[in-house]
Amino acid sequence: MGRRFPWLRRLGIAALFALISVGLQGAGPSQPNVVLVLVDDLGRSDLGVDGSTFHETPRLDAWARSAVRFTDFYSAHPVCSPTRAALLTSRAPQRLGITDWIHPGSGVALAASEITLGEAFQAAGYQTAYLGKWHLGELDSDHPSQHGFAWSRGVNRAGQPASFFPPFRNSETRATVWDVPDFGSAQPGDYLTDLLTSSAISFLEARDPQRPFFLCLAHYAVHTPIQAPPGLVEKYRAKRQARFGDSPTPTVSAAPGAVSRARQDDPAYAAMVENLDTNVGRLLDALDRLKLRDNTLVVFTSDNGGLCTLEGKSPGPTCNLPWRSGKGWNYEGGIRVPFLISWPARWSARTVSLPASTTDLYPTLVEACGLSSNQNPPRDGHSLVRVLEGQSDPALEQRFLAWYYPHAHGSGHRPSAALREGRWKLILSLTDARSELYDLTTDPGETRDQSTTYSEQERRLRSQLQTWIEATRVRSPGAESVPRDPASPRPQP
Numbered sequence: 401m402g403r404r405f406p407w408l409r410r411l412g413i414a415a416l417f418a419l420i421s422v423g424l425q426g427a428g429p430s431q432p433n434v435v436l437v438l439v440d441d442l443g444r445s446d447l448g449v450d451g452s453t454f455h456e457t458p459r460l461d462a463w464a465r466s467a468v469r470f471t472d473f474y475s476a477h478p479v480c481s482p483t484r485a486a487l488l489t490s491r492a493p494q495r496l497g498i499t500d501w502i503h504p505g506s507g508v509a510l511a512a513s514e515i516t517l518g519e520a521f522q523a524a525g526y527q528t529a530y531l532g533k534w535h536l537g538e539l540d541s542d543h544p545s546q547h548g549f550a551w552s553r554g555v556n557r558a559g560q561p562a563s564f565f566p567p568f569r570n571s572e573t574r575a576t577v578w579d580v581p582d583f584g585s586a587q588p589g590d591y592l593t594d595l596l597t598s599s600a601i602s603f604l605e606a607r608d609p610q611r612p613f614f615l616c617l618a619h620y621a622v623h624t625p626i627q628a629p630p631g632l633v634e635k636y637r638a639k640r641q642a643r644f645g646d647s648p649t650p651t652v653s654a655a656p657g658a659v660s661r662a663r664q665d666d667p668a669y670a671a672m673v674e675n676l677d678t679n680v681g682r683l684l685d686a687l688d689r690l691k692l693r694d695n696t697l698v699v700f701t702s703d704n705g706g707l708c709t710l711e712g713k714s715p716g717p718t719c720n721l722p723w724r725s726g727k728g729w730n731y732e733g734g735i736r737v738p739f740l741i742s743w744p745a746r747w748s749a750r751t752v753s754l755p756a757s758t759t760d761l762y763p764t765l766v767e768a769c770g771l772s773s774n775q776n777p778p779r780d781g782h783s784l785v786r787v788l789e790g791q792s793d794p795a796l797e798q799r800f801l802a803w804y805y806p807h808a809h810g811s812g813h814r815p816s817a818a819l820r821e822g823r824w825k826l827i828l829s830l831t832d833a834r835s836e837l838y839d840l841t842t843d844p845g846e847t848r849d850q851s852t853t854y855s856e857q858e859r860r861l862r863s864q865l866q867t868w869i870e871a872t873r874v875r876s877p878g879a880e881s882v883p884r885d886p887a888s889p890r891p892q893p
């Protein structure tokens with residue numbers, strides 16, 4: 401609609417801010433704060449609470465017991481940039497023309513015209529802050545400061561840091577998109593995840609206590625490069641030796657030419673996960689110390705599944721079993737992610753098994769904080785507030801979730817789309833139109849294709865998925881990010 405009727409879109413934006421300004425009259429510290437912790441590539445089996453016995457995550461495990469935990473939460477996409485764009489706008493990534501991770505120099509970026517979470521909260525009088533990985537465009541005009549985040553730290557121009565160690569750059573003489581800014585005073589031994597958390601805590605301490613805040617802490621961890629504090633890596637080397645001896649890491653085949661790690665045993669990756677857990681604990685402790693915890697919504701999730709599958713002979717650094725494959729794929733391992741949310745003043749601890757998605761965060765946070773109920777531009781997410789309050793929500797129970805990834809990926813993935821409705825999961829190849837159908841109730845690992853046995857179900861879901869793709873994708877030539885030869889292997893971001 402926005403592209404065909406720009407005046408209507410402008411009217412919609414004006415209506416949004418008019419609604420927000422009404423809400424502003426009641427703005428103040430009584431409104432809840434928001435802390436959104438977005439982790440990069442953290443898998444659904446990486447935390448102790450999700451079944452890991454190799455990675456140690458005591459702080460997240462303890463918080464999970466007092467939070468609302470979703471068992472069937474999905475990233476909007478199996479790779480970074482599309483999920484991040486969907487998180488900020490509640491729109492399916494293909495509506496935004498971001499259907500792959502954004503390659504340096506590609507010119508792909510989140511359009512300035514999109515209304516982001518940052519802009520919605522800033523317009524409502526919130527102090528807004530963004531730290532860490534952005535990956536939604538590399539120009540100054542693409543920076544979080546241009547999307548409603550007034551304060552930022554450590555935002556580089558690419559999908560990963562040059563290094564997790566100072567000086568956070570590859571070259572002393574030449575600037576690159578991977579350089580992480582703002583930490584020039586870091587000392588040898590400092591670590592990026594620690595510094596980002598310290599900056600977030602500094603923001604909390606220096607904020608105006610009379611106004612609520614919206615803080616997004618988007619860690620570069622646990623994405624490549626797999627680097628962690630040496631002492632912690634040594635701890636996990638010893639743990640690996642004690643548990644597995646010298647036995648080689650077992651692998652499984654997720655698809656022809658793709659190799660998946662079949663057990664968690666990477667010492668450096670495990671150390672990154674434990675360090676992340678320690679830092680989430682530091683942030684929660686700061687909220688307690690500043691007496692902010694009760695009236696702050698804290699959200700914790702990941703932008704895609706764990707990296708376990710790669711094209712070639714070596715697997716990725718983690719294992720998502722019992723979920724199939726990982727980052728880059730539309731199997732459960734690529735899109736099912738951890739999700740915790742808490743607001744102690746309002747919501748009781750519970751476990752929710754209804755499927756939900758990154759696209760639901762915008763309407764959930766906006767409704768929970770009482771900002772507005774705008775529906776313009778059309779958003780694809782659904783507010784989770786009723787579920788978080790312990791009520792049933794028929795609309796949420798009846799809907800389907802879907803994914804569209806029309807590109808090849810260094811994990812071995814070839815263009816595909818997927819749909820989940822209730823117990824059923826359909827995966828559709830976009831190269832040869834073959835489909836796979838799985839019953840997640842009896843086969844959560846997606847090992848038994850039921851498309852022949854349940855052919856009527858397969859036809860119905862395939863038609864539903866194709867209709868959704870046609871309704872949401874951008875049609876203008878070149879609008880889908882980085883369309884390349886699907887047969888060409890591509891580097892990992």
Ligand SMILES: [Ca+2]
Pocket residue numbers: 440441479480623703704
């Ligand atoms: Ca990612």
